[in-house]
Amino acid sequence: MAVATHPVHDASDLYVPRPVRILRVREEVAADVATGTKRVVTLDLDRGDLDYLPGQFLQVTAFGAGEVPISISSPGGLPGALSLTIRDNGVISGMLVASKAGDTIGVRGPFGNHFDLDAHRGRDLLFVGGGIGLAPLRGVYWQALLRRGDFGRIVLLHGSRCPGELLYSWQWTDYERQGVEILVSADRADDCWAHEEHPKRCVGLITKLFDEARIAPGRTSAFLCGPPIMIENGGRELVQRFGLAPERVLTTCERHMKCGVGKCGHCVVVDRYVCIDGPVFSYEELAALGAIEPAW
Amino acid sequence: MSDARYWASAAALEGILDRLAAERTLIGPVRRGGDVYFRPVQRAADLCRDYVNALEPPKRWFLPTPERLARYRLPGGVSVPGGDTPRELVFFGIRSCDVAGLAQLTRFFSGETVGRPDVADGPFMARRERTTILSVVCQDPAETCMCVCCKGGPALDAGYDWQLTALTSGWLIEVGSAKGRELTTRFASSLAPAGERQLAEQAGRIAGVVESFHRHSTRRVQSMAAGRMVSQGRLPEAFWSALGERCVECGGCAFVCPTCNCFNVVDAPEAGSGVLPPAGGPEPAVPGGPVATGAEGTFERIRLRDSCQLAGFVRQYGGSYPRATCGERCRTRFFHKLSWQFVARVGTLGCTGCGRCVQVCLGGIGIDAVSQRMTDALVGAPAAAPAAKGA
Structure with missing residues (x-):
């Protein structure tokens, strides 16, 4: 449509x-x-x-x-x-x-703008959602699943501070049935954490899951959302350590907003209005903005 | 450039203004106490003649604060403030810096600046469309005026309906829009085509203001060096934190700026509706923050003027506070005013040189002072004058 x-x-x-x-x-x-x-x-x-x-x-x-x-x-x-x-x-x-x-x-x-999935046709999609940051990504991977054949591997990494804060766990089985590889992390484990084996999990920051995700840099597009520190470090690691193209690492920014239409001025980062020029920015764009003001 | 020029005697112009005042709302400079304000007047004789500019720019007539954007009853649906068409306003005597500022605000609120004409701000545009601008060229600028160095005056090529220049005898009128042409047609019997002598006198007077600025004023809105330093992010954090130390976070610079447009939107019980916030939490957690009322009654969504210099402007719940220090907020403000990025986006500097921020800033960091600091940061502060020989 x-x-x-x-x-x-x-x-x-x-x-x-x-x-x-x-x-x-x-x-x-x-x-x-x-x-x-x-x-x-x-x-x-x-x-x-x-x-x-x-x-x-x-x-x-x-x-x-x-x-x-x-x-x-x-x-x-x-x-x-x-x-x-x-x-x-x-x-x-x-x-x-x-x-x-x-x-x-x-x-x-x-x-705001949007994630253009057509631009990633035929590629592997790596979703990295830290805490509540998974919420904006859910619509994206869900949309990708509706046209599953257009993409290669779909990998979902989801981390949170503690196991109880992981989102949408009631849908994980369903996602996996549709060919999504799910890996989860928690900064602090609880008693149950170690006893469950599925989905694959680790204790620590979400970036620890990158090593487990078998990322093929040449054919992977990454979608990140989470706390600013996760976007900064996660994006940098994907680009510098795993060799993803910076324009293929996409993230969605969060800012205080009052209007949503580029008028109230609250969401300005450098010369961009997050509400109309974003909220989706590539790591490449954010790194360029970062020379003047940290955008994550 | 204006397409036609006329001359009117002082008495003829007064007659025109009186007729406009009778049928629309005429707003012009009036003196209240020691200060000058733009306020409605009943007749031309009430207008203040000897003024440089009002301390407050005319934007309050286009962005009133507070302004109701919507109204709703709980429980129930949303009702819009219905059909109150703004008044027809005629501004007489606003200066070129404010005309340029209003033109910038109009491009911004129409969505043109950000490439989104589909999201024009209805309330602002309705007021702007019902406004006629009769600006008056400034011939005796204040010591803080800097319009000459940022295309904000003393005379403009566009943005007004009529631009008037006082001559030794009578007024020269330049017409800058279709609305202006309508006025000339209507008041044709009071106008005469401008003669060579009058055009030459006007050109001479404007040139005199420009020359006097270059000769006597030390204030400048921008230099190449300042633009380079701020646009390329070459000013160190220490530069901004030093500015932050001087800023008292009053927001005055934004409130008196003819181009600043930031606003806040809050939902609140309508005045007189009798709705009170629940006990224990009548005060918002942060100034201007939301209050949970949870009550039934009539509420309104109101727009208030805001400033990027104020703490809390970008603070988010959940602990994220992107520009937590005053210095960082200063960086945002001056980047918006002076950077090449915004010039590319907006088409002009975010300053029209009115000098109001210089007048109101309690910390002495008006735009010229900051610009000078930026220049010094690149080229070094000017060396102290060498001591006289034999002293």
């Missing part, structure tokens, strides 16, 4: 959220005071006629509190719900996480 990259707005409703109904709420991660783990839920929304491309984001309103940018975690161009995976990080995200099926939230968008 053809989707316009840039949503066309009636100028008068640029900042007006449209109400959408929450169909389902799935708890991905339960809050745990002992480990400092915050609750994460996936909201499935009634998307109506809203369509989008993988990697785009929405400005999501918790009515009565305000608006935050949230990546879309489900594939576009298909009927079915639109998923947003949200962590209870602050006032607005906290209200969104606390919402229930049947509640109404507001959305504007979709905004």
